[in-house]
Amino acid sequence: MYEINETHDPNLKSWVESANDPSTDFPIQNLPFCVYEFGDTEPVLGIGFIIGDKILDIYGCINDELMQNEAIAQFASFRFWTLNAIAGFAPGVLSDLRRQAVYLLSEKNKDRVAIAEHLYSISDVRFEAAFKTGDYTDFYCSIYHATNVGSMFRPDNPLMPNYKYIPIGYHGRASSIVVSGTDIKRPHGQNRSDAEKPPVFIPCKNLDYEMELGFFVGKGNEMGQPILMSEAENHIFGVCLVNDFLAKNFATTISPYVVTMEALAPFRTKAFERDTDDPQPLGYLNDEGNKNFGGLDINLEVYIQSEKMRNENIEPHLLSRSNTKDLYWTIGQMLTHHASGGCNLQTGDLMATGTVSGKEKHERGCLLELTWRGTEPLELPSGEQRRFLEDGDEIIMKGFCEREGFRRIGLGECRGRILPAD
Numbered sequence: 384m385y386e387i388n389e390t391h392d393p394n395l396k397s398w399v400e401s402a403n404d405p406s407t408d409f410p411i412q413n414l415p416f417c418v419y420e421f422g423d424t425e426p427v428l429g430i431g432f433i434i435g436d437k438i439l440d441i442y443g444c445i446n447d448e449l450m451q452n453e454a455i456a457q458f459a460s461f462r463f464w465t466l467n468a469i470a471g472f473a474p475g476v477l478s479d480l481r482r483q484a485v486y487l488l489s490e491k492n493k494d495r496v497a498i499a500e501h502l503y504s505i506s507d508v509r510f511e512a513a514f515k516t517g518d519y520t521d522f523y524c525s526i527y528h529a530t531n532v533g534s535m536f537r538p539d540n541p542l543m544p545n546y547k548y549i550p551i552g553y554h555g556r557a558s559s560i561v562v563s564g565t566d567i568k569r570p571h572g573q574n575r576s577d578a579e580k581p582p583v584f585i586p587c588k589n590l591d592y593e594m595e596l597g598f599f600v601g602k603g604n605e606m607g608q609p610i611l612m613s614e615a616e617n618h619i620f621g622v623c624l625v626n627d628f629l630a631k632n633f634a635t636t637i638s639p640y641v642v643t644m645e646a647l648a649p650f651r652t653k654a655f656e657r658d659t660d661d662p663q664p665l666g667y668l669n670d671e672g673n674k675n676f677g678g679l680d681i682n683l684e685v686y687i688q689s690e691k692m693r694n695e696n697i698e699p700h701l702l703s704r705s706n707t708k709d710l711y712w713t714i715g716q717m718l719t720h721h722a723s724g725g726c727n728l729q730t731g732d733l734m735a736t737g738t739v740s741g742k743e744k745h746e747r748g749c750l751l752e753l754t755w756r757g758t759e760p761l762e763l764p765s766g767e768q769r770r771f772l773e774d775g776d777e778i779i780m781k782g783f784c785e786r787e788g789f790r791r792i793g794l795g796e797c798r799g800r801i802l803p804a805d
Contacts, residue, residue: 384616384672385474385645390481393790396490399502401435408640408783408793409433411488414481415640415795416466416621419508428464428511429503432484433640433795436505439484443501450483452476465515466641470601470620471730477620478645510639512562513623514599514731519560519635520721521595521627521735522552526655526711528740531752547662550712550720552734555627560635560733563624563797569774569804570633586804587630589757590772593738594685594748594780596707597625597637598714599731606727612670615715618728619644622679622714624780624797625735629749637733638780638797646792650784652678655711667723668716677713681794682706683739683782685748690775691765699779700764702753705739705746774803 390412396403397411409415414432421427431438444450454476455469469477487498523529526546533541545551561567569590575582601620604610610618624638654677663669670677683706686699714736722728738748747753750771754760757770772778782794 384651384676385478385648387648390485390645391649391789393788395485395790397434397488398490398492398495399435399437399488401437402488404435405791407435408795409435410790410792411485412790413642413646413792414484415642415646416513417639417641418465418511418513419503420511421503421508430464430466430469431503433505434488438503438505438508439488439498440501440503441480444487444498447497447501449487449498449501450480452480452483455480464511465731466513466599466620467515467731470514470599471603473602474617474645477643481643481645510562510564512560512637513639513641514733516557516560516731516733517729518732519555519557519735520552520732521555521737522550522712522717523737524550524710524712524717525736525738525740525748527709527742527746528738528748528752531740531747535751535756547711548665550717552717552721555635557733559633560637563636563638563799565636565799566802567628567634567636567799568802570630571804572630588771589630590801591629591750592685592772592778593627593629594683594703594705595625595627595735595737595739596622596679596681596683596782597733597735598622599641599733600718600728601730603729604722604727607725609667609725610719610722610728612668612673612715612719615673615719616644618718619714622647622794624782624794626778626780626797626799627735628799629751636797636799638795640795642792642794647679647784649786649789650680651676652680652708654678654713655709664716668719673713673715677715678710679707679714680786681782681784683748683780686779686781687763687769688777688779689763689765689767689773691767692763695765697764699777702761703745703747705741705748707736707739709741709746710736710739772801774801776801
């Protein structure tokens with residue numbers, strides 16, 4: 384687990400002025416990774432750090448010897464176009480790269496001309512998925528979400544008996560993970576409204592979103608070799624926002640920015656405090672470090688903007704606010720349990736927490752909960768109602784961390800708009 388160091392100093396400022404805006408998600412204390420494309424006639428891909436409204440090209444800085452990192456330099460000449468090429472390096476290598484980037488971008492550095500040649504405006508690029516993801520696992524780690532959903536479908540037994548013993552998850556399709564801004568076409572599915580008649584194949588009626596936090600595997604493990612709880616976070620590269628569109632689990636939108644575990648060091652918190660009558664995690668999921676610092680204090684927000692709202696210039700409407708510190712299981716426990724049977728995790732694998740919900744209604748992370756299975760429709764500022772997502776609706780997810788004595792950092796946005804079915 385990373386410790387707080389000089390790169391988290393709240394007094395650090397950058398000569399990239401936009402990074403000093405108090406409202407920015409990307410101050411010099413953050414520096415999330417991204418993969419981007421720029422140019423129209425002959426587009427070029429790059430891997431960079433986000434700083435304010437700019438991107439610092441990592442490969443360009445290494446090739447021009449503005450950064451010295453032997454482990455990563457071997458990839459610079461080949462210019463691999465995903466983070467898979469560097470994410471598996473030891474934490475110390477990645478920390479060294481972060482420190483060098485902070486030095487280059489700090490206002491104390493007056494030698495800026497050469498560095499500026501490797502800065503690109505975010506508005507001039509197109510973001511790509513940061514990793515080539517081979518496997519995707521979605522967990523179910525919010526006890527509040529699980530209890531709410533269970534209460535709708537199994538009111539006499541809302542929480543399954545194994546929920547408090549293992550982080551429950553399922554394997555999803557990695558091929559349908561798309562980067563923020565990608566439109567999502569409404570899927571078809573079988574529907575049977577009359578028990579006396581066969582089902583019909585129609586566009587999905589109850590299309591929903593799920594506000595989740597995702598995390599990418601950095602260093603993998605050999606098949607047959609579990610990962611100890613004490614070592615789990617050495618295998619986690621960073622986090623992103625995830626919108627798992629819910630119908631037939633057909634599409635997953637992720638934010639393009641990967642905030643590293645080191646950047647999140649000031650925002651660690653204790654794991655979820657279980658009720659006194661709850662069982663403690665089994666030994667392989669129990670660790671003092673995880674108990675004291677395994678949680679993450681990340682604020683999550685969900686907004687909606689309907690087609691009518693866009694046409695009438697009405698700003699996106701806030702649907703919910705939740706926080707990852709309310710997750711029953713930590714990301715370290717998710718990863719350790721996943722590998723506990725000897726499953727070989729690989730660099731770039733994506734895991735997600737499942738819907739992040741809190742105790743209160745305004746903290747519910749999906750429409751299924753907010754409208755209580757469609758029985759309590761939401762009112763939008765345009766005069767419309769929503770039980771589930773309609774064609775033209777855009778869901779915007781945001782995430783950020785705040786703590787007294789440290790600089791606010793953010794995870795950016797994750798956007799997806801619903802298109803009509805064919």
